[in-house]
Amino acid sequence: MDERFDVVIAGAGPAGAQCARDLATRDYDVLVLETEAEDEFPRGSNKSTGGTFPSMLASFNIPNDVVMQFTDSIVLESPNHSYTRRQTGAVLEFADFKRFLVEDGQAEGAEYWFDARVSGPIVDDGEVVGVSYNGSEEVYADVVVDATGPSAPLARELDVVDLQREQQAIGIEYELEGIEMDHPDYADLHDAMMLRLDHRIAPGGYSWIFHTGEDTAKVGLCYIQNDSHREFAADGFTIDGYLTRWLDEDPRFADARKLEGKQHRGSAHIQMPTGLSTDRFIAIGDTVPTIDPLWGEGIHKGMKSARAAAITVDNCLTPHDQDTSAEQMALYDHLWHTDVAPKMRTRLMMTELLYLAPNERYDTLMRDLNSADEGTLNDANNGDLLALLKLLRLDDASLVKRLVKERYLN
Template identity: 70%
Template sequence: MRDRFDVVIAGAGPAGGQCARDLAERGYDVLVLETEPEDEFPRQSNKSTAGTFPSMMTSFGIPDDVVMQYTDSVVLESPNDHYVRTQTGAVLEFAEFKRFLVADGREKGATYRFDSRVSAPITDDGEVVGVRYDGDEEVYADVVVDATGPAAPLAKKLGVVDLKREKQAIGIEYEFEGVDVDHEGYADLHDAMMLRLDHDLAPGGYSWIFHTGADTAKVGLCYIQNEAHHDYAKEGMGIDDYLDYWLEKDPRFADAERIEGTQAHRGSAHIQPPGSLSTDNFMAIGDTVPTIDPLWGEGIHKGMKSARAAAATVDAALTPDEPDTSAEALSVYDQLWHSQVAPKQKTRLMMTELLYLAPNERYDRLMADLRQTDDDVLTEINNGNRAAFRQLFHLSDLPLLAKYARQRIAE
């Protein structure tokens, strides 16, 4: 007899784990295949800064005991200025968060197989009917979900995603103690998540300090292999070199040391619009799509929302007496993704590209502009409102807009 489930999910990250929770709770027979061994999980995939918002915690029933620190403000820094906005947040202990999703999914009835590397879809007459893993192992399902992130072994082979290398963001982060979170001349970072725009430190990206209590913080940076990175990059320097450079240069780290027993968090994500999201008997969720917010890099909440949208679509497809998992039926997920998971994604991508193309001196002016802009306008900007976004532009930005236009034409 074939090894068979209602749904097979590849990947036990936030999206895969949440999709399994939702489907198991609805009574479906769900299998999650995860590459890492269970006794190490998630050592290799402990990659996220894990900054998110209380709305995610409430919506998905996440317990407080996976939170390292609740925060009450977001700080934006430029090379010579900063802006502070009141915004509640939560910095998660990412490994504990992922282990909670697994434990809760199992309690609801999901099956997990660790140390199980998915390699390819199994197709029959052009349609997905299962997955192959660990060489010659096979498992079959009515619906297959790829939640493996940028690796995307199923989505790529099915032509559902086309992740471009030049749109890939790479990042590194360490956990430190001895960080001066209220250093003279800088913003007070107590109970704050700080994002710094500075091409000297992260050309074509940003760096961050997320306060995790007392004198501890998550410290890291990321950048995209974009035109700005090529314009501002220092010859011969890689991602680790930039982090070391920042640690040596910034007085807030003068007495900082890596917390013993913690490891580097390394990760990548693609900052690009999705192509398709599903096909017959198949959906891609989380960073496989990709789903990460392009502007501020928040991926947990959006990944979880994509998982819930996929689970709802599966439920609607499998509930009738005659289940329908065709591409047309599963395209409901695509609609939910664009309307509820990542609305106005194209506008947010445009805002992101313009932001990273801007020079450092424009970042200083941006901080002053933000202080003079009321909260309602800022909320509209963050929601992708182009009219509100235009309020931040000056005549002096015309060369920047022209540069962006040339880049888009070239693409």
């Protein structure tokens, strides 16, 4: 007899595992298919900085013991200036976080099959009815969820998403010890998450130092290989080369040492979703994509997308006459645009404008932030147009004109 579940989820990342966790608490028969082997999980998919906020921990009942360090501030750096604001944060031990979600979901009744590489959807009469995995193996469900991230084997084949290569961000991160967290030439980074805008280090992107206790931190960078990257990039440099140059040149790393086995690589797409759901199918997390375009925070939004998917599935499967049509699944689309990633288009525009700016403009931005009201950055970060206008200068007209020409007129 064919294996059958209420819901099959492809991928055991934070979004997939949280969706399973939510649905299992509602007593649905849930199966998660995960590519990695159980005894190694999540060795190959441990790709996040783990930077998030206590509101995520509280909203999803995440224990403190998966947190490496609670932070008290966010620091923004440009090549020559910085801005510090009070903002509580949490730097997770990402592997522990993922294992907790899986184990907690299993305790609620979710079933996990490891060593199960999803290859494509099973479609019958135009509707998704299951998933193929490990070549010829099949499993069936009333609803299928793609939480595989940028690979998106189900969502791509169903034409739900169109992830564009030119909008793909790549990142690399080391965990280091021996860092001078309070160097006299820089802002104090104790109990801080720092983001640096500097095209010499991350052309068309940003770099970071997330304090994880004493003299240790997560240190990395990411960028999108777009027009901004091509304009500011150094000839022949790979992403590894940029990180190596930063570690060699920044005096805070003069005595720093890499922690063995603590190197992470990852990618995500920074673009508007082209689709979110269809008949009997939903895409969540970085499959959509859901990552915050401006500062790269993806954990909280991925978890929110998981919960929105679980709410949608519950709404479709609870009635006696179950309805998993595209029309009913569109509840997820509504929740995504209103609760998961509101004002996404505005935030994407802000991101593109920010990365078009030269290093000199980043220096003036830090000075402007230091003289602005405390809430200005927060309001601008939330897509408030008036707050954004406060941070623009007359000289930015050329950047806006260029953005409009490159993005909307070509």
